Amino acid sequence: MIDLKYLQKNFDEASTKLLKKGVDTQTLETLKELFSTLKEANAEFEEAKAEQNKMSKLFGTYMREKKDVGELKVQIDAKKEQLVGLQSTARQAEEALQNVALAMPNFPDESVPNGADEDDNIELRKVLEPRSFDFEPKEHWALAEINGWIDFERGVKLAKSRFAVLRGDAARMERALINFFLDVNRKRGFEEVCVPFINNAKMLQGTGQLPKFEDDLFKVEGEDLYLIPTAEVPLTNLYNDEILTTKELPILLTGYTPCFRKEAGSAGRDTRGMIRQHQFDKVEMVAIVEPSKSEEIFEMMVENASDILTQLGLPHRVVELCGGDLGFSAASTIDLEVWLPGQDKYREISSISNTRDFQARRAKIRYKDGKKNVLVHTLNGSALAVGRTLVAIMENYQNEDGSITIPEVLKKYM
RNA sequence: CGGGAGAUGUCAGAGUGGUCGAAUGUGCCGGUCUUGAAAACCGGUGAGGGUAAUACCUCCGGGAGUUCGAAUCUCCCUCUCCCGGCCA
Structure with a gap:
């Protein structure tokens, strides 16, 4: 607020x-x-x-x-x-x-560029050169079929459209990625947590999903509960209505959760493949910090996510979102977009936001600064979206026969 | 899901109609003492709103009610603990 x-x-x-x-x-x-x-x-x-x-x-x-x-x-x-x-x-x-x-979005930072939508976002830098192929790179769904990695039909049978089943090495790689991400984050100083995947309405309001975006959420029938759309909700609200001490700050958290989104406004977008699903895995970073530290931690989180992509050998670019493309709660956001050779495009794989005191005010997260109680700053970012990383690996590590090479850093995890 | 007990400040725990935002202990902060620390002693210490600062208002799990007046009485809800059932 x-x-x-x-x-x-x-x-x-x-x-x-x-x-x-x-x-x-x-x-x-x-x-x-x-x-x-x-x-x-x-x-x-x-x-x-x-x-x-x-x-x-x-x-x-x-x-x-x-x-x-x-x-x-x-x-x-x-x-x-x-x-x-x-x-x-x-x-x-x-x-x-x-x-x-409660329906009023956060103020953007002074430094946020003007602009209406993603076309006005500013590319800050590119990391790693996309590899050149001496054959026509395939899109991930084609590779999924060749390797028997993703069973779209049976995912739909089990639930509905936009659900998929990973099989064999794809399922193993999904699990390997989660472990790899959590390990990297932990080494950066994030405490690993394992949280409920269903949260109550108060928590969803705390981070800004409610009341305005109820249509995007899966609600548990007859209960005051929702499937989380991101681990940002439980991780940030871990400290809902609490007064922390300066000694406890900064609090750095990381956790793996599945995420559930109705994707209400995106009918027809990315219907093919695994880019946009109702359920996907994500490893999230959340930081709860003193206001004076939020800038510094923000940079660290961007660096961390970018570093993970680099370790995986995935070319990507760092993009600063313009005002019109900022999310509801964000004061500033940096997206990481990974190169997908099959689609010949950069696609979002991580989004790191500083919400300043916007969520803190909603969720009543304060710390004691001497005698006074002061709102903290909260930050969140993906490190990384797991399903999209899997897609990126498939497309970037594909061979001419359609087989997929396992990235070096993942080998010890599989 | 059935039976019983309970929900008060950091925690523990008093308080059963007014003078209670709430005893006492503990924790925490400051001080005295000490070479330093501990102990002991003294002082301070909940949250939100409001104000220039006071006043003042709200909060004893949440909601409704009784009463001139509710932490205290009544009803509903939620949650926690114990016993039983079911179950990974």
């Missing part, structure tokens, strides 16, 4: 910032008004409540002194009646504010 006090005091600056992310000033104006309405309503309610509290205390005194309370009771009753109205006004104001505030 954005800082409403900041919005109120620096409205013009705030609207300039959010314009970058495609939020119109009208919505912001509404939010600002709802905020001041709430403050007024609260003030009025609290004042009346204070009077009532005072009278109730007096009532007790009268009782003890055996004075007549008839007159006082009449006054209290009148005040109570007034309070009912004031309270419901205040509650309505609160609710109205929450509805808008």
Whole structure:
């Protein structure tokens, strides 16, 4: 959630910032008004409540002194009646504010480039030269068929479209990649955790998936629970509603989880192959840090993910997202895109974001800075998306006969 | 899923209608003492909102109710623990 006090005091600056992310000033104006309405309503309610509290205390005194309370009771009753109205006004104001505030995306950082969509993203650098083929490189689904690695039909049979089954060496490689990623992250100082793959609504709200993106989530019927769309949710919310000490920070976490997404808005996109599935494996990094450290940790996380790709010998590029392409919670994001020779394209394989205090405010994650409680900064990033890495290995390590060479670093894992 | 017990501050644990945001112990921070540390002693120490700062408001798992007044009484929900069933 954005800082409403900041919005109120620096409205013009705030609207300039959010314009970058495609939020119109009208919505912001509404939010600002709802905020001041709430403050007024609260003030009025609290004042009346204070009077009532005072009278109730007096009532007790009268009782003890055996004075007549008839007159006082009449006054209290009148005040109570007034309070009912004031309270419901205040509650309505609160609710109205929450509805808008929770749907408001994060401010982008100053440094985030302007732009409407991914075409305006900025390539920062390329890492590793794509290899040249002396034959026509195949796409991964063709290779999957030759090697019997991916059973798309039976995945659909078991669940529905956008589900697949990995078989044989592909299944083993999936597992090998997870282990490899976790090991690398652990060596960087991330604590490995294994978390529930189903989280409650409060947690999903904490990281920003709810209430706005409910349609993208698989919900457990009849329960206040959702399948996680990313490990960012459980890892970040591990510290939901907690006050940490400076000694505990920074907290660096890594974990493997499957991720579940409805892909509601992407009908028809990447229907072929394993790029866009309803369920996929991912190893995630999450950092919970003091605000002054978030820049530095962010760089480290990008470096770490890029390094994993390099170790795997996978050519990739580092891309800075423009304002229009930033996710809801992100203040800044760097994507890593891996080269897919079969598709002749770079495709996203990791996304690393700094959400600043946006998620911290929603999830109430603070730390004690001397006497004061201060919101932490939270960061998250994939290291890496496992299924897409498998795809990248297939396409980059394919041989003319369709066979696939195992990357050197994975050999000890398989 | 059935039977029983419970949910209070970092933790432990009092509190059964007002003067309780809450005893006491513990932890933590600061100080005295000490060559240093420990011990002992003294002081401070929950969260959110509000304010220039005070006032003031809210919070004793969550919600509704009774009452002039609720941590305390009633109802519902959730969760935890113990016993039984089922089960990886």
